[in-house]
Amino acid sequence: xxxxxxxxxxxxxxxxxVVLAEKNVSYEHDPVIPIGVSDEFRKLSPLxxxxxxxxxxxxxxxxx
Ligand SMILES: N[C@@H](CCC(=O)N[C@@H](CS)C(=O)NCC(=O)O)C(=O)O
Numbered sequence: 001x002x003x004x005x006x007x008x009x010x011x012x013x014x015x016x017x018v019v020l021a022e023k024n025v026s027y028e029h030d031p032v033i034p035i036g037v038s039d040e041f042r043k044l045s046p047l048x049x050x051x052x053x054x055x056x057x058x059x060x061x062x063x064x
Contacts, residue, residue: 002027005041006050007034013051027053 004020004027006013020027032041037048045052 001056003030003054003056004028005030005032005044005052005054007031010034010050016051016053 002020002025004013004016006016008014008017008029008031017029032050032052034048034050037045041052042048044054
């Protein structure tokens with residue numbers, strides 16, 4: 001499952017959400033506000049910026 005971090009009003013976050021909706025990708029949304037972010041969030045986004053995403057499952061299938 002994809003997890004998207006970032007407050008909804010951010011235009012950068014909105015762009016990502018539009019693409020995910022267009023592609024019918026399901027995701028979990030954590031509306032992080034990029035002010036005084038936690039150390040945990042800085043591990044994901046060293047500059048403390050949004051949007052940031054991560055996947056909980058790292059699988060890759062290659063078909064030939
Ligand atoms: N180049 C980035 C820019 C992202 C960006 O600047 N996001 C703003 C919020 S709209 C932010 O995180 N600002 C917090 C900061 O600069 O510390 C992108 O295109 O995603």
